[in-house]
Amino acid sequence: MRxxxxxxxxxxxxxxxxxxxxxxxxxxxAVGAAGVCHSDLSVINGTIPWKAPSVLGHxxxxxxxxxxxxxxxxxxxxxxxxxxxxxxxxxxxxxTGHPTWCIKTLGNVSQPFTYKGEPxxxxxxxSVFAESxxxxxxxxxxxxxxxxxxxxxxxxxxxxxxxGAVLNRARVQAGETSAVFGVGGVGLNVIQGLxxxxxxxxxxxxxxxxxxxLARQFGATHxxxxxTTDAVAAIRELVPPGPARVTGALGWTGGVNWSFDCVGHxxxxxxxxxxxxxxxxxxxxxxxxxxxxxxxxxNSLAYVDRGLLGCRYGSSRPHHDIPLMVELYLSGRLxxxxxxxxxxxxxxxxxxxEDMEAGKLARGVLTF
Numbered sequence: 001m002r003x004x005x006x007x008x009x010x011x012x013x014x015x016x017x018x019x020x021x022x023x024x025x026x027x028x029x030a031v032g033a034a035g036v037c038h039s040d041l042s043v044i045n046g047t048i049p050w051k052a053p054s055v056l057g058h059x060x061x062x063x064x065x066x067x068x069x070x071x072x073x074x075x076x077x078x079x080x081x082x083x084x085x086x087x088x089x090x091x092x093x094x095x096t097g098h099p100t101w102c103i104k105t106l107g108n109v110s111q112p113f114t115y116k117g118e119p120x121x122x123x124x125x126x127s128v129f130a131e132s133x134x135x136x137x138x139x140x141x142x143x144x145x146x147x148x149x150x151x152x153x154x155x156x157x158x159x160x161x162x163x164g165a166v167l168n169r170a171r172v173q174a175g176e177t178s179a180v181f182g183v184g185g186v187g188l189n190v191i192q193g194l195x196x197x198x199x200x201x202x203x204x205x206x207x208x209x210x211x212x213x214l215a216r217q218f219g220a221t222h223x224x225x226x227x228t229t230d231a232v233a234a235i236r237e238l239v240p241p242g243p244a245r246v247t248g249a250l251g252w253t254g255g256v257n258w259s260f261d262c263v264g265h266x267x268x269x270x271x272x273x274x275x276x277x278x279x280x281x282x283x284x285x286x287x288x289x290x291x292x293x294x295x296x297x298x299n300s301l302a303y304v305d306r307g308l309l310g311c312r313y314g315s316s317r318p319h320h321d322i323p324l325m326v327e328l329y330l331s332g333r334l335x336x337x338x339x340x341x342x343x344x345x346x347x348x349x350x351x352x353x354e355d356m357e358a359g360k361l362a363r364g365v366l367t368f
Contacts, residue, residue, distance in 0.1 A: 003130030004349055005115050006043055006123070008052030013346050017055065018114045019132050021066060027074060027140040028066040029082060032149030034128040035059035036352045036364045037157050037185065039287065043123065047289050054121035055113050057366075058084045059157035060128025061149050064140065071137045079147070080140040081155045082133070083318035086125035089138055100312045128153070129346070131368055141322040147329060150343060150365045151336035154185070155325045157313075158363060159336070162189025162262070164314020164321060165283055166197055170258050174198030177239050177255075179275050180220070181231075182262035183211040185339065185363045186285060188218045190260045192335055195219030196328070203238055203256065205231050205271075208359045218335060235275040253278055264288040269308075270296065278304040283311045339363045 001017040022028045034057045042048040043056060064078045074080060085099050086108055093101035105125070112134040113120040113127070127133045143152055162185075166172050178199045180190045183206040194202045195218070203222040204215035212223040224234045241254030255277035261269045264286025272282040273296055300306060314321070328334035342364040344352055352364030 001131050002346055003055050003113075003127075004057065004346060005120065006050065006052050006054050006056050011044055011056065011349070013349060014115070016116045017120070017130060019112060019130070019134060022068045022071075022134050024068040024070040025137050026068045026134050027064055027071055027080075027137055028132055028134050029060075029062040029080060029140060030065045030132050031060050031062040031128050031130060031368050033061055033153040033368065034366045035154045035156070035158060035185070036349070036356065036366065038356070039124070039157075040129075041353060041356070042287065047287070049290075050123060051109060051121050053115045053118070054123050055115075055127035055130050055133070056123050057129030058124035058126040059153055060126065060133070061143070061152035061156065062128075065132065068137070073137055074140050074142050078142045079145050079149075079152070081143050081152055081322050082126055082128060082135055083139045083141060083156060083160070083316075083322065084124045084126050085313060085316070085318055086136045086139055097317055098315070099317060100315055126156075128156075129349075129366065139318070141318055143322065143326050144330065147326055148337070150340050150367065151329070152326075153365060154336055154339055154363055155322055158185040158339070159189050159325055159334075160316040160318070160321055161285065161314045162186045162191075163193035163196070163325065163334070164316040165190055165260060165285055165311045166193030168315035168317075168321070169309060169311040170260075170281065170283060172197040172199055172258055175200045176257040177201040177203075177277075178258040178260070179203040179205060179235050179256045179272070180260045180262060181205045181268050181272055182286060183208075183215045184262065185361075187260070187262040188214060188339060188362055190262060190285070191215060191218045191220050194258075196333065199258075201239060201256070203235055205235070210359065214362055217338065232271050232274045239277070256280055259283070260285055262286050266292055266294040269294045273300075273306070273308060276306050279306065281307040281309055283309050285311050340365050343367055
C-alpha cells in the first residue's frame, strides 16, 4: 500500500505500508482525497513533536471499505469525511456537546500500520496520506455522494476549524466587525464563516498582497497588506471610534468586535489583541511552537471586557457540523471547490509543500 511516512528526519513516499482489519468499533476507509495542512508540515519541521515512523495526513474523505462488528452508523460503500476527533462519546464533555474538550482525543496514538514490516503510528488519529486508513466509528461521518472527494476532504480540518471558529466559538452576530490575520486555508474559511454569520466588516490581513483576490472572493470587505503598512494602525483607521468615544487611560476605543489569529505567531496574536474594540475578543487558532508566549497589559483586557480565547478544531461537533457544511455547500452558500488550488498524486507532495510555503495555495490536495 502507498502512503507518506514521517521517518523522524524527513518524509518518504513509499509503497511499503500495510494495514490490518478494523476492530469492532473501527472503520477502514479507502481514501479518495486528502488536503495538505500546515499541521502536517509542523510534524516534519518539529513544531509538533511526533513519534516516528508515522503516516501523516489528517484532512481526508473517502469510501468505507470495511467496518467492525459493532459499527452501525456507516456501511461499506458510504462516502465519508474523516474527522480528527477520536472522542469517546460518553464523557461529560462529549455528552454536553463539546467533543473538542474530550480528554480521549489527546494522546491516543495507535499503530494500525506497518512500515517495512515494523509498526508505524497514525497521526491526529487519522493518517489520510495513505491509500487506506483505519479510524474510530465516531470519526467517519457519512456525506452525500454529490460532493467531490477533493472538496469534501477539506471539511475534515480547514473548513471545520475556520468556519467553526466563527459559528461555534465566537458565535459572531450579524453586523459585528472582524479582522482575520492570515489568508491561508483556515483564514479563508474564517472569512467565509464571517460572511455566513453576517459580519458587517471583514478585514483580511496578510503579508502577501497576492492574497487579496482570494480574500475578497471568500467574503472579505477590506484587505490590509501587512508587508507595507502597520496592520494595527490600518485596521484602526478602517473601524474608528464613534463620535462620542475617545481614547483614555484604559486604552483606545474603536476597532473590531472579533479578531482571528490564523498564523500562530506571538506578534500576530498581539496585533489581533491590539485591534479589538472595548468588549472585543481575539481567537487564537494558529498553532505556534510549544512554550510560545504573548505579552499583553492585563488592564487593557480586564477594565474593558476584552478577551483572548483558544479555539481547537473550530469547537466543532463533527456529526452536526459536517452535515451542515455539506448542506451549505450543496445550497451554494459554502465555497469548497474554490479552495482547491492544486491537485497532485502522492508523489507530488513536495511540490504542494513548496507552493504552500511560497504562499501560492489556498489548499493543495492529494488524490489517490
